[in-house]
Amino acid sequence: QVQLVETGGGLVQAGGSLRLSCAASGRTFSSYVMGWFRQAPGKEREVVAEISWSGSSTIYADSVKGRFTISRDNAKNTVYLQMNSLKPEDTAVYYCATAQAMGFLRPEVFGSWGQGTQVTVSS
Secondary structure, three states, X not given: OOOEEEEOOEEEEOOXXXXXXXXXXXXXXXXXXXXXXXXXXXXXXXXEEEEOOOOOOEEEOOOOOOOEEEEEEHHHOEEEEEEOOXXXXXXXXXXXXXXXXXXXXXXXXXXXXXXXXXXXXXX
């Protein structure tokens, strides 16, 4: 089973940028679809982006489309989330997770989770 560690969160002003990284252990990283989730206090967990095994296919939630970019480097067993034009409503704990196939933003298809990294956007 793959283990995931997210880094890169922090405090940023509205309009700023952050780049999250998710490092995976194990030799089977390239066989997983990867997704980024977020959960704000009092809200349900939301899939914001996912990427196929090869990186050729990506899906984004409407709330982040055009501002966030998901990418992966299979040689480094790492998936990234570049977040630009951040808004206060992006404040949440961000998690990465694995899936066996593209989930089309359905949380239930994702399995292994990291511990999360906090992103706080001030107005």
